[in-house]
Amino acid sequence: MSAELIDICVDRAKRRVLTDVTLACPPGRITAFCGPNGAGKTTALSVLTGALAATSGDVRLDGDRIASQRPDALARRRAVVNQNSALNFPFEVHEVVAMGRTPYFGLVSPAADAAAIDGAIEATQLGSLAERNYLTLSGGERQRVNIARALAQAWRGPKADKEDAHTPWLFLDEPTSALDLKYQLALMELLERLRDEGWGIVIVLHDLHLVRRYADKVALFKSGRLIAFGDSDDVLTETSVQNAFDLDAPYPLERATASRKDQVSTTSL
Amino acid sequence: MAERALKDVGASAEAAAAGVAALGLRRHRRGQAIVAACAGLAALGVILTIIVGPLSITLGETGAVLLKAIGLGEAAGVSRVKTGVIENIRAPRAVMGLLVGASLGASGAVMQGFFRNPLADPGLVGVSAGGAVAAVALIVLGGAALGPLYDTLGPFALPVAAFAGALATVAAVYRLASLDGRVVVATMLLAGVAANALAVSGIGYFTFIADDAQLRDVTTWTLGSLGGASWPRVWPAGLMMVTAIAFLFRLSRPMNCLLLGESDAASLGVDVERVKREAAIFTALSVGAATAVCGVVTFIGLVVPHLVRLSAGPDHRYVLPGSAFLGAALVLFADIVARTSVAPAELPLGVVTAAIGAPFFFWLLMRDKRHSALQ
Numbered sequence: 237m238s239a240e241l242i243d244i245c246v247d248r249a250k251r252r253v254l255t256d257v258t259l260a261c262p263p264g265r266i267t268a269f270c271g272p273n274g275a276g277k278t279t280a281l282s283v284l285t286g287a288l289a290a291t292s293g294d295v296r297l298d299g300d301r302i303a304s305q306r307p308d309a310l311a312r313r314r315a316v317v318n319q320n321s322a323l324n325f326p327f328e329v330h331e332v333v334a335m336g337r338t339p340y341f342g343l344v345s346p347a348a349d350a351a352a353i354d355g356a357i358e359a360t361q362l363g364s365l366a367e368r369n370y371l372t373l374s375g376g377e378r379q380r381v382n383i384a385r386a387l388a389q390a391w392r393g394p395k396a397d398k399e400d401a402h403t404p405w406l407f408l409d410e411p412t413s414a415l416d417l418k419y420q421l422a423l424m425e426l427l428e429r430l431r432d433e434g435w436g437i438v439i440v441l442h443d444l445h446l447v448r449r450y451a452d453k454v455a456l457f458k459s460g461r462l463i464a465f466g467d468s469d470d471v472l473t474e475t476s477v478q479n480a481f482d483l484d485a486p487y488p489l490e491r492a493t494a495s496r497k498d499q500v501s502t503t504s505l
Numbered sequence: 506m507a508e509r510a511l512k513d514v515g516a517s518a519e520a521a522a523a524g525v526a527a528l529g530l531r532r533h534r535r536g537q538a539i540v541a542a543c544a545g546l547a548a549l550g551v552i553l554t555i556i557v558g559p560l561s562i563t564l565g566e567t568g569a570v571l572l573k574a575i576g577l578g579e580a581a582g583v584s585r586v587k588t589g590v591i592e593n594i595r596a597p598r599a600v601m602g603l604l605v606g607a608s609l610g611a612s613g614a615v616m617q618g619f620f621r622n623p624l625a626d627p628g629l630v631g632v633s634a635g636g637a638v639a640a641v642a643l644i645v646l647g648g649a650a651l652g653p654l655y656d657t658l659g660p661f662a663l664p665v666a667a668f669a670g671a672l673a674t675v676a677a678v679y680r681l682a683s684l685d686g687r688v689v690v691a692t693m694l695l696a697g698v699a700a701n702a703l704a705v706s707g708i709g710y711f712t713f714i715a716d717d718a719q720l721r722d723v724t725t726w727t728l729g730s731l732g733g734a735s736w737p738r739v740w741p742a743g744l745m746m747v748t749a750i751a752f753l754f755r756l757s758r759p760m761n762c763l764l765l766g767e768s769d770a771a772s773l774g775v776d777v778e779r780v781k782r783e784a785a786i787f788t789a790l791s792v793g794a795a796t797a798v799c800g801v802v803t804f805i806g807l808v809v810p811h812l813v814r815l816s817a818g819p820d821h822r823y824v825l826p827g828s829a830f831l832g833a834a835l836v837l838f839a840d841i842v843a844r845t846s847v848a849p850a851e852l853p854l855g856v857v858t859a860a861i862g863a864p865f866f867f868w869l870l871m872r873d874k875r876h877s878a879l880q
Contacts, residue, residue, distance in 0.1 A: 287768055311774025322766030324621055325819035330528045338762055339774040350526040357525060366528060382769075389773065 237298045238262045239284055239314075239405060239436055244293035246279055254279050254290075257462045259455055263298075263403045263436035266427055268447045268468070270440075271457035272481050277440045278319070278409055280457065284438060285316045285407045298403055311339035314405035315386035319413070321378065323370055330366045332381050333357055336388030352391035359426055360384040361419075375414040383411055383423065390435070405436040412443065424450040448472060448489055456480050536823030539816050543830035547603060550837030554599040557841055559848060560590055567591060598734040602837040604746045605731070605799050608791035610832020611753045613806020614813070614824050616675075618760040619784045620682070622690045623811065624869065627792045628803030630678050630693065631700025632671045636789075636796035637726045638707040639670025645711040660741040668745070668793030674700050675785050728853035729802035731840045742794040749791035750829060756784055757821035764819070802855050804862020805832050811869070835861075 238260040246254035254276045261267040261284075269277040282288035283295055286302040295302040297313060305313075315336065323332065333356055337349045357366055360380045365373065370381060390404040406427075412420045424446060427437050431452075441447050447454060447468065454471040456464040458480045464471045474486035481487070556562045570591045572578040609627060616625040616632075627633050643666040658665055678700060682693035708726055759780040762770040767777050795802070813827035839857040846852060 285772060287771055306774075307771065307776050308774035311772065314772075316769075316772035318766070318768050318772070320766070321769055322621060323764055325623070325764050326814070327764075327819055328528070328532070330525050331532065331818070331820060332765075334529060335762055335765065335773065338758060341758060346526075350529070353529075354525045366525060386772075 237403065238296075239298075239438060240294075240296040241280065241284060242294040242296070244280070244283055244290045244295070246276075246283060246288065247291045248279075253460050254283070255460045257293075259462060259465045261436060261438050261453065261455075263405070264431060264434050265452040266431050266437045266439065266450055267453040267455065268439050268441045268451035269455050269457060270442075270444065270447055270472075270480075271463075275457035275480075276460040277457050279460075280455070280462075281407055281409055281438065281440055285314060286310055287316070297405065308339045311389065313402045314407060315389035317383050317386045317406075317408040317411050319409045321382050326369045326371050328366070329362060329368050329370055329373070329381050330357065332370050333362075333384045333388050336385040336391075339389065352388045355391055356384040356387035359387055361422065376416060376419060379411065379414040380419060383408070392433075403434060403436055404430075405438070406430065408437070408439040410440050410442060412441065412446065420446065444472065444477065444487075444489065532818055532820065536817045536820060536827075539813060540823055540827045540830065543813065543827045543834065546834035547606075547830040547837070550606075550834045550841075551599045551603060553841055554602060554837050555591060555595045557845065558590075558595065560587065562587055562591060562595075571596075593735065597736050597739045598731050598840070599837065600743065601734040601739050601798060602731050602840050603833045604739075604743050605795040605802065606805060606833035606836030607750055607829040608746045608795040608832075609802060609805040609836070610809040610828035610830070611750050611825055612788040612791045613832070614810035614821065614828040615753050615756065615760065615784050615788050616806065617810055618764055618821060619781065619788070620679075620690070620693055621764060621766070622693070623814075624690060624694065624807070626804065626807035627671075627788065628801060628806060629701075629866075630675070630697040631704060632674045632678075632789065632792050633796050633801040633803065634701045634704030634708075635674025636667035636671035636793040637801050638704045638711075639673075639793075640664075640667040640797045641708050641711045641715075641726055642666070642670075645715040660737065661745075664742040664745050664794040664797040666793075667797035668790050671793035671796065672786065672789035674704075675789050679785065726800040728855035729800040729858070730843075730851070730854050731799050731836075732844075732851055733798070738798055742798045745794035746791050749787045749794065752783065752787040753791065754825050754829075756780060756787075757825050760784070760821045760825075799854065802836065802858055804858050804866065805835055807869075808862050808865045809835060811865070 240260045241257050244254055244257040245252065257276070257280055269281060271277050279288065283290050286295065286305070289303070297305075297310075302310065330353065333353050334349070336356065337344075337352060340349065357363055360383055362377075362380055362384055365377060365381075370378065373381065386406060386408075390406055392401055392404055411423060415423060420443075427439070428450060431437055439451070441451070451468045453466065454464070454468045455462055456471055456476060463480060464476055472489060474489060477483070477487040477489065478485065552564070552567070555567050556564060566583045566587055569578060569581075569583050570588050573588075574592065574596075613626050616627060616630065617623050619625070620630075640663050643663060647662070678693060678696045681696045682689050705727065759770070759775045762773045762775045763777065763780060765773075770780075771777050792806075809832045810824055810828045813824050813831055817823040817827055835858070836854070839861070840854055843852040843854050843857045
């Protein structure tokens, strides 16, 4: 049970952008994809979500080949937060979040949809913006709406049949880029809670301090190859970071894991 | 602890559930009310089309003739002339206006979703003109080169040809304007300018080589008119328009997701390629059929979805039916203006719709310049 890339190669415009990547992201863990710009993090995530077809190799979600899944069935098992959203029409925030329920149309009760939408809006602290026109929001607010839409899509109600339901998976591509410090921390703490509920979470993150503090597993990419994959503390060392990013000197990283549980939460969700 | 936090969220979510559910319900009710109002306007357009004209006909007479048409009553008190005018002139004209307007309104709404930009319109992008060229080509060359096609398709030949022309245009413009799944709006509009120019030249050429018998009036094709409405012309194209509109309505949910961008729509489980293909085919089918019977009527597809969105919001579940009904109403009202303002002559329908639509387009450009939606 995991989200797996097996011997993945990807060619784009006759250039190999991903070479022989094999990794398995376990459920109930936060896996971070790290590395310099152009290293293949986003490409690897796109292959993992099924958005991009690999040139060769196999992609599996909890044992099932992604390519053989119907698009709507796949959408009920995993949600994706992309880097940019192209919405150019004046939907209200709650309507955008409600679009996350599209794959469930005709399958669940309106009450279940409403509970998911509400839960997602609550979790992203968008209650006060629920009636706002999406086009009037700032970049960070739009990003939170996109995150809420993905949450609504992967949401499992409290009464969901846990035996039957698939593990919910959430894939996020640099979701913190437009967020201020408060909402970056709020998002990461939300992801921790979802992880503890058993969700599988895979996230492309640039901020190594956030990675150190919140990720359980780290995949370190460089030049289209996976150069290290494993527990966060093992993978992210001063020398591995220096090597991956071609730095002139070892990069100082505080060891955050030990103190993580004692930290006072700056935000409450 | 985290579990408790989630439960707390769950509990407060239930308390607030009324909140968001109520927001959705408010939009839903509003959307339905707008659609109903548009339907009412379309019905008013149909009634006015039948009773307004050089020969004035009362509501009672109209009702009596319609009842007779469906086998109820005798229409005893209505003169034979009036019965004839209603049955053979005004009723087909009303039905044609209704279907043409609904086609243009609905396909305009879908094209704006398809191009993810509120400036798309079947007329501006050249789809109507592409259909018109194909229709005129068929009429002029029909006897000689395309005889077998004419014979096989019968009354469907003209709308099918216009459909093919419209589909070719929409495919070409989309290919030109899209780059990695993104639509470059400036290119889309310029491609439309080029397609329209090419079509006007094509129509001009075929008009030039045509004889009088082949081409009733060139303005029908370039400016549009409901003047030729008769039952034998209405029903084949009408059948195609009704089919296309029904399929367009089914796209409302996936079209909503497509507005988020293709990658987001795909992650929501929408089969993006299939939705785009269906949107292109059924837009071309409805616009092609509409063009085949009444020529190029511009700006309906641009103005109408905007008016509906302004009042009902951008959700296609309301924008699509609302645009179909309001498009029908606008075409019928414009047609009444076209045939009464300079009676006994008739203005081309396209002159009236462009007089309404072009200033509206200017206003949109001014507004979007500020919001920079043209990027």
